[in-house]
């Protein structure tokens with residue numbers, strides 16, 4: 001059996017070593033395609049792969065057509081919007097993710113971006129503190145939970161809204177559960193986004209939702225760029241000089257944001273929420289173990305294309 005690690009944005013070496021150990025202990029072969037720049041390289045590498053470990057790499061019908069021996073794809077991470085699930089099912093390929101494995105890393109980055117913003121991008125002027133500010137967590141999954149835990153350490157007042165998580169589950173963490181996204185954005189000066197990119201959420205973070213955020217508002221996005229209505233966010237930031245946008249996923253309109261909103265807009269050059277050795281090890285090794293469990297025992301825990 002051949003397991004391919006195909007990562008345009010590679011894991012830390014220590015994580016690759018861990019993956020190799022798991023795969024070779026099972027008697028399988030590991031192949032690596034890292035930092036590829038062209039889809040043709042991926043199409044070639046998948047030809048004889050029985051299993052693939054990816055990150056944000058795109059697995060579409062063309063890749064699946066080329067991967068004639070493929071049985072399973074594991075997205076080492078949470079969001080699987082980069083995999084065409086219907087095409088995978090049609091090709092009889094199992095798709096899994098590794099929920100929770102990189103969530104602390106993403107949560108730490110979200111809080112790091114908040115500190116950077118309230119301290120005026122470390123420009124030497126007096127900023128403000130996170131303590132006492134109201135933080136709204138939009139979607140209370142693995143990352144949202146970690147954000148709540150860390151934010152409470154900062155002394156923030158933590159609120160959350162999640163359409164799919166019962167209020168009691170949120171409130172047992174000492175977080176105030178609200179009834180709607182509208183209420184969350186009206187209540188909180190800082191909102192941290194943790195919704196996945198789906199047909200329902202795309203472009204859903206729009207002018208109508210953001211306009212009522214309290215004075216000194218900040219939106220922090222460590223989720224996906226697709227959930228933001230960029231044109232409407234630009235319009236809002238033009239109208240509100242107090243509004244800051246911090247993102248780990250560079251918007252399509254990055255140049256316009258950077259030019260118009262210097263000092264209150266920041267984007268990482270490449271998504272790096274999950275770029276820690278710990279997150280790479282956790283997610284990479286979980287992916288390797290899930291592949292071995294599936295190929296040897298047919299275990300389908302964490303399958304996302306049911």
Ligand code: 3PG
Nearest residue numbers: 055056077078079271274
């Ligand atoms: C995820 O969905 O797990 C995160 O967005 C991290 O993605 P990455 O592995 O592409 O950095």
